[in-house]
Amino acid sequence: MKIALIGYGKMGQAIEAIALQRGHEIVLKIDINNAHEMNHENLSKADVAIEFTSPHSAYENVMKLLEYNTPVVCGSTGWLDKYEAVEEYCLQKQGAFLYASNYSVGVNLFFELNKKLAALMANQSEYAVSMEEIHHTQKKDAPSGTAVTLAEQIMHHIPRLKKWVNHASGKPEELAIVSERIDPAPGTHKVLYSSAIDDIEIIHTAHNRTGFATGAVMAAEFLAGRKGIYGMKDVLGF
Numbered sequence: 352m353k354i355a356l357i358g359y360g361k362m363g364q365a366i367e368a369i370a371l372q373r374g375h376e377i378v379l380k381i382d383i384n385n386a387h388e389m390n391h392e393n394l395s396k397a398d399v400a401i402e403f404t405s406p407h408s409a410y411e412n413v414m415k416l417l418e419y420n421t422p423v424v425c426g427s428t429g430w431l432d433k434y435e436a437v438e439e440y441c442l443q444k445q446g447a448f449l450y451a452s453n454y455s456v457g458v459n460l461f462f463e464l465n466k467k468l469a470a471l472m473a474n475q476s477e478y479a480v481s482m483e484e485i486h487h488t489q490k491k492d493a494p495s496g497t498a499v500t501l502a503e504q505i506m507h508h509i510p511r512l513k514k515w516v517n518h519a520s521g522k523p524e525e526l527a528i529v530s531e532r533i534d535p536a537p538g539t540h541k542v543l544y545s546s547a548i549d550d551i552e553i554i555h556t557a558h559n560r561t562g563f564a565t566g567a568v569m570a571a572e573f574l575a576g577r578k579g580i581y582g583m584k585d586v587l588g589f
C-alpha cells in the first residue's frame with residue numbers, strides 16, 4: 352500500500368516505522384515546511400493518507416484530502432467541533448474517512464470496558480465519577496481526545512452527568528477531567544468511581560507510541576479501497 356503521511360512529527364515518524372515493517376511504502380511526507388506539496392499530483396500517488404498534525408490544521412487538511420479523493424485516516428485531536436462538516440463533505444464527495452481519538456488496540460478495549468462499567472454504575476449514585484489524563488508537555492490540546500471520548504461514553508450511560516469540565520469539580524452534574532502534563536508520558540487515562548466506602552478505578556497506560564502507530568496503519572489497511580465513514584470499531588470488528 353502507498354501511504355501519504357500528513358504530519359511528520361512524533362506520530363508521523365512512529366507510523367512510518369510501523370508501515371515500513373508491514374511492507375508498505377511512504378510516497379509523501381508533509382510537515383509545516385512543505386505543506387504546499389499536499390497537492391493533487393502528489394496525492395494521486397497514494398492509496399491512503401494518514402493525518403496526524405495538530406488541532407489547528409487537521410480540519411483543513413482532511414477537507415483538502417477529501418477534495419482530492421484521497422482516503423483519509425485522521426488521528427489529530429482537538430478539532431471535533433467540525434466533525435459533522437467533514438462527515439457531510441465526505442458523503443458529498445463519496446470519499447473515505449476514518450477517525451479515532453485513539454488508535455491503540457488497548458485503548459479501544461478500554462473504551463469497551465469503560466462503557467460496561469458506566470452502565471453498571473448508572474444507578475449507583477453513592478459513587479462520584481471523575482477522570483484524569485496525563486500526557487507529555489508538548490501536547491497542544493486539553494483534555495485529550497481520548498479523555499473526551501471516555502467522558503462522552505460515561506455521560507451516555509449516567510444521565511445525572513450533564514457535561515464534562517476540564518478542572519476538578521464537586522458538582523454532581525459535572526464530570527471532572529483533570530489534565531496533567533508530565534514528560535515523557537505518551538498517554539495515561541484514568542476513570543475513578545469513589546464512594547465513602549470504597550473506590551473503583553480503571554487505568555490505561557501507554558508505554559510508548561507503538562500502539563497508536565500500529566492501530567493507525569491497521570486503519571489505513573482497512574480504509575484503502577473503501578468508501579464511507581468508519582471508526583476503529585469497524586477495523587477491530589467489535
Ligand SMILES: NC(=O)C1=CN([C@@H]2O[C@H](COP(=O)(O)OP(=O)(O)OC[C@H]3O[C@@H](n4cnc5c(N)ncnc54)[C@H](OP(=O)(O)O)[C@@H]3O)[C@@H](O)[C@H]2O)C=CC1
Nearest residue numbers: 358359360361362382383404408426427428452453454563
Ligand atoms: N488518535 C491517536 O491515536 C493519537 C493522536 N495524536 C494526535 O496527533 C496529533 C499529532 O501528534 P504528534 O505527532 O505527537 O505531534 P507533533 O507536534 O510531534 O507533530 C505534528 C506534525 O504536524 C506538522 N504540522 C503542523 N501543522 C501542520 C500543517 N498546517 N500542515 C502540515 N503539517 C503540519 C508538524 O510540522 P512541524 O514539525 O514542521 O511543525 C509536525 O510534523 C495531535 O493532535 C495528537 O493529539 C497523537 C497520538 C495518538
Ligand SMILES: O=C(O)C1=N[C@H](C(=O)O)C[C@H](O)C1
Nearest residue numbers: 428452453490495496497538
Ligand atoms: O497527543 C498525544 O500524544 C496523544 N493524543 C491522543 C489524545 O489526545 O487522546 C491520543 C494519545 O493519548 C496520545
